[in-house]
Amino acid sequence: MKNYLRIVVSCQNDVHIGSVIGGFIADYHGDILEENHYVDRDNRTVYLRWVISIDVTLISYAGFLFNFESFSKCHDFQWLMVDASQKKRIAVLVSKTSHCLLDIITRQEEGELNADIACIVSNHDDLRLLVESHGLPFHHIPVARNNVTEANRVIKDLLVDYDVETVVLARYMQIIPEVLCQFYHGNIINIHHSLLPAFVGKSPYQKAFDRGVKLIGATCHYVTSELDAGPIIHQDVSRINHTFKPQDLVRVGKDIEKKVLLRGLMYHLEDRIVTRKNKTVILK
């Protein structure tokens, strides 16, 4: 029997750390399924990711983790070890539009998404039927001008109650409060319906239409307290022309949005992303 795990490492000033950790893995007869290295010369930093399996008759997951922790103390690197057999628990926050949410649910049902959907939270009740028809819990938490703080507290409690690890904003049209950004730091993923940094904020398709651009895009990024300014994970575009009215941009954009969000979310779920300052390294 095997334990599968992911190890993600970043390390400054020691380009040989990869072979050192590789040696540690070899010592425990770990089998290497994936291995990704990136050497950032300018910042003197290496980024490493392994997917390995270890034989439980040789060492337990806990034992390997314990020993790796000890081993790491003799070296100077940041690391993360994840039990690859445990799916991450995600919550999806939505408003009224269903396309991104439905894509996530369908992929999850078809086994393409390595995650458990813990719950759906919305500031509107519109998507309740859709969500519940897939057997998922739906929570309607209205957010009005006079209850923002309270509503966000309720949302946070919900996420904690559901043991949520990753929060996906699938066209959720509310600002995420600083306190939630902090609490789920590096684990809130948003899809913005423009090619950031163009068209930050509201109504990007209308702005794109008004400017007469010939490509529209979408951006998947981590959420930070500054609006639409977090580390970018993935982006893609679709060609448009003068015949496209704002409603056509919305329609075409839906397909890019779900595609870009899905890709970004999958990178996150597979622990392929390391953020450094306001940027992402994606190990694939």
Add this chain to the structure above:
Amino acid sequence: MKNYLRIVVSCQNDVHIGSVIGGFIADYHGDILEENHYVDRDNRTVYLRWVISIDVTLISYAGFLFNFESFSKCHDFQWLMVDASQKKRIAVLVSKTSHCLLDIITRQEEGELNADIACIVSNHDDLRLLVESHGLPFHHIPVARNNVTEANRVIKDLLVDYDVETVVLARYMQIIPEVLCQFYHGNIINIHHSLLPAFVGKSPYQKAFDRGVKLIGATCHYVTSELDAGPIIHQDVSRINHTFKPQDLVRVGKDIEKKVLLRGLMYHLEDRIVTRKNKTVILK
């Protein structure tokens, strides 16, 4: 023997103008080689473009033009008629980088570009050898802080002397003065090395690197007096990732820039572009 000509029309509030003009063309036994229509419902405007040939034994180009002008007075539309056998005369303005210029020259030599290159003007002398080796006139007009107005006057005189119709800014790193924008209104094409409206102004690749975007792009647009804000003609992108340093963006960007500029320039040379407010309709 045939005369080839292009007719480009825009018309408000009369969707049937196309068949009326089509009837006019038929009356003169014009042969239709290309025909493009676009009906903009929201603005109640139709855009039309024909490439036709007329038999010179039946009517001369001048005669046809004269009659079309009379005919147009009975109707209410904007129009442009171009002798398709006459290549447009272009001037290319450059600074130090050669990739866009060289692409234009090579395409022209290979017969892919329907234009005559009248001259190359630069604020630096670096590309003289390259230009002259292709048998083209090169003019070095230095632009310094204290001679901007005078330099731009010299440039304008040059363009006029060379009978230039279309000015191509192929990575020309100077502001085009208002007076030149006016004089060549709708006939100055620029390539900007970002996906506008993102990264307006200087050093877009460095800004793209700093923001950590996952796609870089280029924009071909008409020049107006507001910097990087004119009507967009064409845009394209290239995928990048965390391994790309600023110099890699510059290198990858060069290929997008020349591709986007060429495409936009060809639309212009073939009279496919109609501008309306700050946007372009491209009839193809």
Add this chain to the structure above:
Amino acid sequence: MKNYLRIVVSCQNDVHIGSVIGGFIADYHGDILEENHYVDRDNRTVYLRWVISIDVTLISYAGFLFNFESFSKCHDFQWLMVDASQKKRIAVLVSKTSHCLLDIITRQEEGELNADIACIVSNHDDLRLLVESHGLPFHHIPVARNNVTEANRVIKDLLVDYDVETVVLARYMQIIPEVLCQFYHGNIINIHHSLLPAFVGKSPYQKAFDRGVKLIGATCHYVTSELDAGPIIHQDVSRINHTFKPQDLVRVGKDIEKKVLLRGLMYHLEDRIVTRKNKTVILK
């Protein structure tokens, strides 16, 4: 009150037919919403498409149709007139995989697909639950070696009973018999999971894997009696690399397949496609 209709015309040897028909439309005060022309010089053929509205207080749809038919007899062109307010009735034929079918159903529910789904037919019973949960009729018609003719007769009767106009093969893994190809000539659309003409027939992803290609694709085409050889409507590709195993090609391919099928189907539903010999002209 308005009647909306589409007129699609192809005509040989008369480039001015467009303005003649345009004049006819103008005579009835038809309002032009869309107009597309393509002049194929080499084959001396013009292809035309209009979307127009006519005022029912001036003339009924039937009246306009009758008069157009009379008018057409004085000229020599092929034509098709379609009541644009009537959605086409489609049947979707599937086997075991659901992704293309589910995409079609979802788009239809979201109002993106201008069609009514009459029924789903499958040679397997696997997708019954999915189909019926969307309130659509599902028919399981097993096809075995010894009942092919009978099964196909049953399928044809079903399609006729449901008044089906367009048959969509959404990964239906059976040969369509000659008789059905004839009966629904020009109205059966297939998605093939390769970039035709590469990898005709079975297991294209395995063949693509074995050949070591760097792009995989999908092709939407009209079905003719020759396997995977009908007129191509739309194609697209996705980049792969050496890390992709056959099952990865299947997974990535699913997204291209549904995208390409949808696009091709929409062209068909909007009467944008004219076939000539074994090729398509797509008026957009």
Add this chain to the structure above:
Amino acid sequence: MKNYLRIVVSCQNDVHIGSVIGGFIADYHGDILEENHYVDRDNRTVYLRWVISIDVTLISYAGFLFNFESFSKCHDFQWLMVDASQKKRIAVLVSKTSHCLLDIITRQEEGELNADIACIVSNHDDLRLLVESHGLPFHHIPVARNNVTEANRVIKDLLVDYDVETVVLARYMQIIPEVLCQFYHGNIINIHHSLLPAFVGKSPYQKAFDRGVKLIGATCHYVTSELDAGPIIHQDVSRINHTFKPQDLVRVGKDIEKKVLLRGLMYHLEDRIVTRKNKTVILK
């Protein structure tokens, strides 16, 4: 002072070889500039590539090579070590079309191509002027039905005389004989103007036109004795439609061809490609 070198390794049945070799590099205080790993589970093979620098005051290139060779004998892996400061010498074989050749020459002049162009060989004399204007040697070796063997012998002798390592077929319209395929095994790169395996052999654009495809492509591959059947390195496509005549496919195709050939050639020049059976692993 530094020596820069590339190490490319493939190894069966030992997933830990990466850290072992990494340890060897660390022992010599090698600085790691790039590191790429790919674990092919199905074939139990790992592919590894490093770009490293070593301090010449610690060990010479020859010394490091000698020691690595000894070290490799204690393990079971294939390897290649290349002095990264030495540019590969390439010969370009062409017929009459210049676009791929000119792109290679221009890139080389601009410092984008990590190679020295040793000579240009052609079966026609058409491109002599172009080649010689760039100061490069041009050899016209006519190939006629009755002198094929002799002509190819002359070509081989030329390539050997020029000390050529990599042969680039930049639209060279002759079959490469078995003997040359063998001699330069894994070092002859061809650009084929279709998306292989579609349209093998002559006139792929005409075939693509006749079939009515909606995408055309190009394929860069290693040459083997079977025509157009060698390991594929890179492919790309461009969208076309019904308005494209065969000559348009040729024109549009030129841009894809040079882009695809350049990318494939650069992978080769940077020693990123490992072939296994008839496929390529590209370490980037």
